[in-house]
Amino acid sequence: MWVEPTYQLVKRVAIAEWSQTLRQLGIPFEEHKADNAMTVGPRGQQFKVYFYSAQHPERIVGQTASWAVIDESALVSEKVFANVLARVRDPKAKLSQICCVSTPEGFNWLWKTFVKNATSQTRLIKAKTSDNPFLPPEYLDTLREQYTELEFSQYCEGEFIAMSGSVYSRFDRNVHIKQLQSPLQGDLVVGADFNIGKMAWVIGSNLGDKLHFFDEQITHNRNTEEAAELLDQKLRGIYFQAGLTYKPREIRIYCDASGAARKTSASRSDTAILRSFGWRVMHHPANPAIRDRVNAVNVAFLKQRLYIDPKATYLMQCIEQQGYDQSGLPEKNGLDHGADAIGYAVSYIMPVMGRKPTTRKYM
Structure with a gap:
């Protein structure tokens, strides 16, 4: 199961990039446009991926999934996460997982889940923009010129920041x-x-x-x-x-x-x-x-x-x-x-x- 914030991102980003990557890797797949789904893999090793828009969390029902990805998860509601969590329940799955990929956006449900109320069942992985070896060297300098210090910390260093301007900016957890x-x-x-x-x-x-x-x-x-x-x-x-x-x-x-x-x-x-x-x-x-x-x-x-x-x-x-x-x-x-x-x-x-x-x- 794959979730994007909007239907446009499902079509223009998620499905498009899945298709491009699978072609590059030589992995067979078949797209089911009417269902916003895709069958991936050779015969006997196939699995199906369903793509959803977070604009309608009430439609994220009925499926039994082994895993799920919520892209730009800080931009979707906690209801979306709750519905996805209820769908990842396949008893045949060797490892059931939900992966939330996002830039932090303040202290919302994403922060509560992975920082404030973190448990042994959750894991937070922070990746800085500078960790990406495929970006041109001047890219980070350009962003640093455009962002304030707080914006740079949030958007380029993966820190949860009160973007209205943190009063106690010198505090470091x-x-x-x-x-x-x-x-x-x-x-x-x-x-x-x-x-x-x-x-x-x-x-x-x-x-x-x-x-x-x-x-x-x-x-x-x-x-x-x-x-x-x-x-x-x-x-x-x-x-x-x-x-x-x-x-x-x-x-x-x-x-x-x-x-x-x-x-x-x-x-x-x-x-x-x-x-x-x-x-x-x-x-x-x-x-x-x-x-x-x-x-x-x-x-x-x-x-x-x-x-x-x-x-x-x-x-x-x-x-x-x-x-x-x-x-x-x-x-x-x-x-x-x-x-x-x-x-x-x-x-x-x-x-x-x-x-x-x-x-x-x-x-």
């Missing part, structure tokens, strides 16, 4: 995703983004010249006091697992400066609630400019002073996928909460230009 073996080898820190609908708090270890965030707490429709109670339980658990006595005064929480005035719980401010649990609360008198906070995080990634444990899945998603909106500001699309939380901590501990800003500290 291969460099900055590392497991933290001992969370308490440094001082515990928490980056807190206050909200009511969705509240994101990220937990890390300050190792002196490095920050390593290893856990997160995401709450929905809870006030600050309820979220703080959950955090208190989580932090106590970290100390308990390490066999140490819980010491809240050793824990610093870096938060939104507006938390000193905002009240999401009863009559106390957000920061007052955090202090009541014994934690040290740190924040600027006023929030730094968004660009300064973003720059602090990017510089920390660039200098390899900031890492994220794979356990913090939501934080990774925020950092990797948040893009810019049309006004040039980080998108408010549900991925901003985790990014803001880590930004409050990083911009305080590792400010750009080495400046130590005036802060509000509750000792």
Whole structure:
């Protein structure tokens, strides 16, 4: 089974290139135009290939296939993939496979399947344009002149990129995703983004010249006091697992400066609630400019002073996928909460230009 994004590509690309390649290799075949199919191979060794358009996923039914290819798969819907997956079920097949061939197009179902939710049954193979030995040497230089840095990474290097402009462009999954073996080898820190609908708090270890965030707490429709109670339980658990006595005064929480005035719980401010649990609360008198906070995080990634444990899945998603909106500001699309939380901590501990800003500290 072979799937193309459109019917035109089935006719002009898939079937045409199959026919040309089979002729060059001297392999006999017969095209069945009415069925968009092709019988390939000599007698006794024949197999049949059906060609489908992804424009009508509801028509990808009824067949029992041994294998399938979805060409330009990032351009088709997840429904197409689901229907193809249901068709690759031939019990006689020695090895049932689905091959998705594509240039990455942001963080869609293709990324979720082969990166975020990858299993032992999936495999991601990245091929750079420069790996193609049949291209003329000037081809890559021409593309580099035409594309932005992000476009070149996506279209020529096979990287999944937030093409609206990645906010945290210095983040590299291969460099900055590392497991933290001992969370308490440094001082515990928490980056807190206050909200009511969705509240994101990220937990890390300050190792002196490095920050390593290893856990997160995401709450929905809870006030600050309820979220703080959950955090208190989580932090106590970290100390308990390490066999140490819980010491809240050793824990610093870096938060939104507006938390000193905002009240999401009863009559106390957000920061007052955090202090009541014994934690040290740190924040600027006023929030730094968004660009300064973003720059602090990017510089920390660039200098390899900031890492994220794979356990913090939501934080990774925020950092990797948040893009810019049309006004040039980080998108408010549900991925901003985790990014803001880590930004409050990083911009305080590792400010750009080495400046130590005036802060509000509750000792």
